[in-house]
Amino acid sequence: MAQTHAQTFTNVGQTRFWQHGFLASQSAYVLAALIVLIVIMSMLSPNFLTGGNISNITRNFSFIAIATLGMTLVIITGGIDLSVGSTIALSATVTSLVMNALLGANFYPFPGSALLISLVAGLGSAALVGLFNGLAIAKLKLSPFVTTLGTLSMVRGLVYVATQGRGTFPAGPDKDMFLAITAGKLFDVLPVSFLYLIICAVVMWVALNHTAWGKHVFAIGSNENAGRLTGVNVDRVKIQVYVLCSLAAGVNGIIISGWLGSAPANLATAYELTIIAAAVIGGANLAGGVGGAAGAIIGCILIEVIRNGLVLARVDPYWQQTLVGAIIVAAVLVDRLRSSRNG
Amino acid sequence: MAQTHAQTFTNVGQTRFWQHGFLASQSAYVLAALIVLIVIMSMLSPNFLTGGNISNITRNFSFIAIATLGMTLVIITGGIDLSVGSTIALSATVTSLVMNALLGANFYPFPGSALLISLVAGLGSAALVGLFNGLAIAKLKLSPFVTTLGTLSMVRGLVYVATQGRGTFPAGPDKDMFLAITAGKLFDVLPVSFLYLIICAVVMWVALNHTAWGKHVFAIGSNENAGRLTGVNVDRVKIQVYVLCSLAAGVNGIIISGWLGSAPANLATAYELTIIAAAVIGGANLAGGVGGAAGAIIGCILIEVIRNGLVLARVDPYWQQTLVGAIIVAAVLVDRLRSSRNG
Amino acid sequence: MALLELKGVTKEFGAIRALSDVSFSIQPGEVVGLMGDNGAGKSTLVKIISGIYQPTAGSLEFDGTHAQVGSPGEARRLGIETVYQDLALADNLTAAENIFLGREMKRQVGPFRFLRHSAMNARAAELFAELKSETRAGDYVRQMSGGQRQAVAIARTRLSDAKLILMDEPTAAISVRQVAEVLNLIHRLKEAGIAVILISHRMPDVFAVCERVIVMRRGTKVADKAIAHSSPEEVTALITGAKEAA
C-alpha cells in the first residue's frame, strides 16, 4: 500500500526490501519457523513428505483455516469470538437435520434442491449466531469475550437440545453431491476444501487491502473512536465482521461434517482456542489493528504440521501435548528476531 | 481513593453516592444481577436457600475463586493467562506425588513434615509455571495469549507424562492434616477454602488500592509506556503478577484435590475460560487497567449460582447449557444500565 | 440566517457541569475565536457541535433545518468538519489512509469498488505540500512526530466542501512555518465563504484571523464580542476571571 512518493526528504533513505511489506511482517517470520519445522519433521519421519500425507495435512488445516480467516477479521477489529467451535457444530447439525427432514417430507422439487436448502439453512443458522454476537457487541457494547462465551454455551446447548446429544448424518437424495462438494478432491489430489480456502483467502486479502471496508476494519481495531469521528459506520462494520466470522465457521462445519459423513453434537469442541491461536501465531494482534489472510493460513498450517508430525514421528503421546505447547511458543519466539532487527 | 479536595470549582457539584466508588462500578451492577438471580432461583427451587446448599455453593465457588483473583491481577495488567487450568492440575498432582514419594521413602523427620514438603513442592511447581509465563511475556515480549496457550498444553502434557494419565491420591502420615486444611470446615459450617478466599481477597484489595505496587499494576494495564517512562519496573511487576496468578491457581489445585481426595490428571480441564469469564463478568477489562477483588468473587458466585440453580430447578440438562450462556450475557447486560446512567 | 445556532446548551458529566447554558450563533463565512482556560469547556462544545456528545439540555440548529446532530458521520454529511484536539487518528494506517478514512477514492470494477491507492497518496502529498508540512503521505501515523500528526488531522478537513470547520487547537504542535500556513488557510476558507471556529490558546493567532471572539469560563460564556472592540489584555482578563464578563 504505502508507495514511496515523489516528494523527497534529505534524511529519508530507501527502505531495504526486507524492511517493509510481507517480509517485515510477523507472518513472514512464522513462515520461516514453519519451514524449519517441516524440514525437521521430514527428517524425523519418512512418511511426512509423502503425497498422501501432504494431502491429509492440506485437508486437515483447511478444516479450521476458513474459520481462522473469519477469526482474524474479528481480531483485527479488536474483538474475539469464542463461539466458533459451537457454530461449526451448529451449521453441521442444522445442515444434516434439514437434509433428513427434507428426505422425510419427500420434498425434492429439482435435483440439488435438498442440498441447496440444507446449505442455506446451515449457513443461515451460523449467520444468525454472528448477527447475535455482532448486535450485542456493537449495539449493546457488551464485552466480546463474555458475549461470545455466552453464545459458545448457548449454541452448543441448542445443538444438544436439537439432537438430544445424538449425532446426525447427512442423508437424502443429494448426499453424494454433498460429499462431493465437501470431501471431494480435484484431479484426485487437491481437497476441494483447500480450494475454498484459497478463494476465501484471496477475497479476504483483496477486501482488507484494496477496499474501503478493509481500511475501516483496520481503523476500528486501532482507534475505534477515530473511525467513528471520521464518519465510518463502526457498528455496521463490526456486525459484518462477526457475521462473516460465524459464516466462515459455518462453512468449515459443513466441510468437516461432509468429510466425517456425520455431524456429532460435540463436533469442534474447544476448537476456539486452536483457531484463535492460529490467528495470533499468524500475526493477528489481540489488541486490534493488525492481521492478515496469509498469516492466518500460515498459523493453521503450523499447528497442523506440529500435530501431524508428532504423530508420524511416533512421539510418546503424553509428550506430544507438551511438545505442541513448546513448539508453539518457540515459533512465535522467532518473531522476536524481527523486532530486534527492525528496531 | 479519589477524595474530594479543599480546592473548589464553581462548575463542579457533589457526586451523588451512587456515582462514585463501588456503587458506580461494574461489580455493583453485576452484584445486583446476582441478587435478582438468587431471588429467582430460590423461587424456582425451595431447596436453593437451604443451609446445605449454601454451604455447597460456597465451597464450589471457592474452588475457582482464588485462581480468579490471580487472573484478575493478570487481566488488570492487560494480559491473560490460559494456563491456570493446567496449573491447578499440576500443583495437585505434584503435591500428591510428593506425599506418596515421601511415604515410599519413609522420610518423616517431624509431624507435618510430609505435608509441608509436599505443599512447598506443589506451590513451587505452580510458581515455576508463572515464572516461565512472566519471563516470556515481560522479557521476551511474547503475546500473553500464545505464551500461556503454550504452557496450557505443556503443563497438562507434563502432568500426563508424570502420572501416565492415572490419577494420584494424597497419602501418607499427614493425609488427615492435608484433608483438614483443604476440605475441612470451621465450626462445622464454613468451608476453610472460603476462609482462604476471604484472606486472599482482602490482601489483594489492600495491595491494589493502598500500595504503590497496586498503582503500578493499574498503570501498566492502562499505559505500559507511561509506567516505563516514570521509572516503574514494568517487567518485574508483570512477572510478579503472572507468578501470583499461577500460585493462586496452585492453591486452588491443592484445595480441590484435598476435597476430592484425588488428583486426576484431567483435573480442571477447560477451567481457564470459566475463570476468565468470572473475572470479566466481575468487571475486569481484558483491555487492561480495570478490575478488582470484589468483582472477581461476585463473578465466581454468579457462575456457580447459575450452574447450581439450574440443576436444583430441575431444568432439562440439554437446556441447562443454553441457559447458562443466556444468563451470563443477561448478567453483563445489566451493566449497560450503569453506562447509560453515568453518561 | 445563521449557519449555526446554539440555544442554552448545557452538558453535565456526572457531577461536572462542563457547559452551562451556552448560546451563540455563527454566520456563514464568519471566523470566530473560542478562548478560555483549560477545562473551560471548549472541547466539549466542539464535540457537541460535531455530534459526539448530545447536550444534556438546550438545542442546536444547523443551516436552519436540523435540530440535532446525531453522530459525527451525520455532522460530516451536513458539512461540518472538525480537527479534534486528540487528533482522532488510526495509528496503524498511513497518513493518506487516515486523511481519506470514511471517504476513500474508489475505482469501480464491475460491481466492486477498489481503492485508488496512488491517487490518494498523491492527493495527500499535495495537501501536505500546501500546508508546507514535512509529512510523508505513505508513512504510518504510528511513527510520526507530534506536529506531523497534527498536519494529518488538518489536511483531513480539506477534502470536502464543508460549510463549517471546527478547529480545536490546530496549531498546538506545529512549527512556526506551518502555523502561518494554517492561518493563511483560515483566511482562504473565509474568502470561500466557509465559517471557522478556531480554538487556540495563542492570543496573536486569534487576533490575526478572527472577526469575533467568544470567551468561556468554567462552562459559561462570559464574552462574545468583535475583535475590533476588544484587546488581548481584555480577553486575558476574561479568561483568568480577573474581569467578570464583557
Add this chain to the structure above:
Amino acid sequence: MALLELKGVTKEFGAIRALSDVSFSIQPGEVVGLMGDNGAGKSTLVKIISGIYQPTAGSLEFDGTHAQVGSPGEARRLGIETVYQDLALADNLTAAENIFLGREMKRQVGPFRFLRHSAMNARAAELFAELKSETRAGDYVRQMSGGQRQAVAIARTRLSDAKLILMDEPTAAISVRQVAEVLNLIHRLKEAGIAVILISHRMPDVFAVCERVIVMRRGTKVADKAIAHSSPEEVTALITGAKEAA
C-alpha cells in the same frame, strides 16, 4: 564541567535517519531552547537523553560520570526529569496518582508500606495551584481536558530535585495564564541551578526564557548560539531552511 554532553549522536529508524551526528553540551543551570520544524528530530533527541531510545551511534555523558542512560528509570535516578510530548499518563489513575507514579508517598506499618493518599492529593493540589491550573487532583486523567493533562505532566517534574529538566512542548495545550506560570517556573528552576532544555514552537517563549538556542533541521544541528546574538527572524529562517546554518 558540562552537565550533559552529546557527541555525534545518530539515530536511525529503518530507513529514516531521525538524528545525524548531533553534538552539544549543557552547563548546569543553563536554559537552552531546542527548535526545529516538525519531524526535525527534537523529540527523538529528548527520548535519547531520557533513556527511552539508545543512539545508533555516538555517545552521551551526564554529570561527567555516566556514559549511557539505559532506561527512563535510570534517567530519573540520575536527576533527569522529562515532560514528554505525548505526556505519558495512565488514563485510569487520578491526577495525583499519575504525578506520584513510581515514587509514591508511603507510610510504614510494620513490614508493610501503604500509600498516603491524602498527603499525595494535597501535595498535587498544591502543585496545580502553583501552576495556576484548574486541575483537580482527585479526578481521573481519562476525563481531563487537553490542558489539564499537560498540567499533570508538568507537575510531575516538580517532585524531585532534578539536575536537568527536559520539556518537550510543555505549553502546547495550556492556556495563556499557565504559559506565563510555566515560563516563571523555568526562571525559578534556573535560579535554583537546574538546567532546562525547552522545546517549543513558540518563538516568543523561547526568546523570553532561554539563554541559548539550538536549531535542528532534518536530523542535523544547524545552529547553536546565544539568544543575545540571534533574532526570531534568523531562527525562523534556520528552521525553514531559508538560511543554511549559523
Add this chain to the structure above:
Amino acid sequence: QESYTFAVVPKAMNNPFFDLARDGCEARAAELGNVTCMYIGPVEHEATTQAQIIEDLITQGVDGLAISVSDIAAATTVIDRATAAGIAVITFDSDAPDSTRTAYVGTDNKLFGEDLGKLLLQVAPDGGTYGMISGGAAAPNLALRVDGVREALAGSAWTEVPGSPTFSNDDIALAVQQMGDLKTANPDLKAIVPVGGWPMFAPDGWKNFVDQYKADVDSGAFALVVADTLPQQLQLLKEGYAHGLVGQRPYEMGQKAMDTLLAIKKGETVDEIIYTGNDVVTAENVDEFLK
C-alpha cells in the same frame, strides 16, 4: 516370526478408563513378544480429531487398529479407509457396526445399563425416585447405558426425577458437585446411579457427600449403585460408601484387542462380537475383586 505394530485409539486420553485398556494391551503385547502396542488418541473427546489421528496412523502404516469409536458415522468413514489400505481394524469399548471393521471387543452397553438397573432393584426393591449422572452428552455408549437403566427399571417402583441425567463432561469435581445438587434438588431422592465411575474417582469428595446421608445409606433408604470397578471404588464399597458396582473389563478389552488383531493378521477367523462381560460387585463379593 513377523512383528506387528497395533495402535489403540481411545475416545479421549484424559479418561482413566482407557488407561486400563492401555495397560492390558501393553501387558499382552509384552507377553506376545512380536507385537508393539501403540496407545494414542485425542486428548479430549472430539470426533474430528480422532478421525485425523486415525488418518495419520494409516499414513504411518501401522498393522492394526483398535478404535474406541467417538462418533459412529465419522468413524465408519475412516475405518473403511483404513481397511481399504489393508490395515486390520477392530473396535473396542464403543462400536461402529456398519463399518468394515472385523470385530468388536467390549461391553454391551445396553446390557451394562440393564445390569445397573437390576442391581438397583436388587439392593433397593422398594423403589422411589432416582437420578442419573452421565459424562458427555454426545457419547453414544453412555446414552445406551442410560437407556438400559431406564428399561430395566421400567414398570418397577422406581421413577426418574426431572433434570436427570446430569452431564459431568468427565469432570470428576463437577460429577461430585452434581451428586450434591441432585440430592439437594430432590431431598426425597432414593437412589443415584452414575453410569460412569466419575464421582467415585474422587474418594474423599464421595465420602464427604455420603457422610451427610450416612444413616440413610447404611439403612438402604438411599441407594448408591455406580458403574465401573476401579480399585478406589471397590475400597469405598467395602467401607460401606456404596451398595453396588457394575464394572466393565477394560484391561481385558486391551488384551483381547491385541489377540484379535494378531489373529486377523495371521489369517484366522474371529468372532464378530466379543463381549468382555460385566462384573457385578456388592458388599458380599467385593473382597474377591479387591485382592
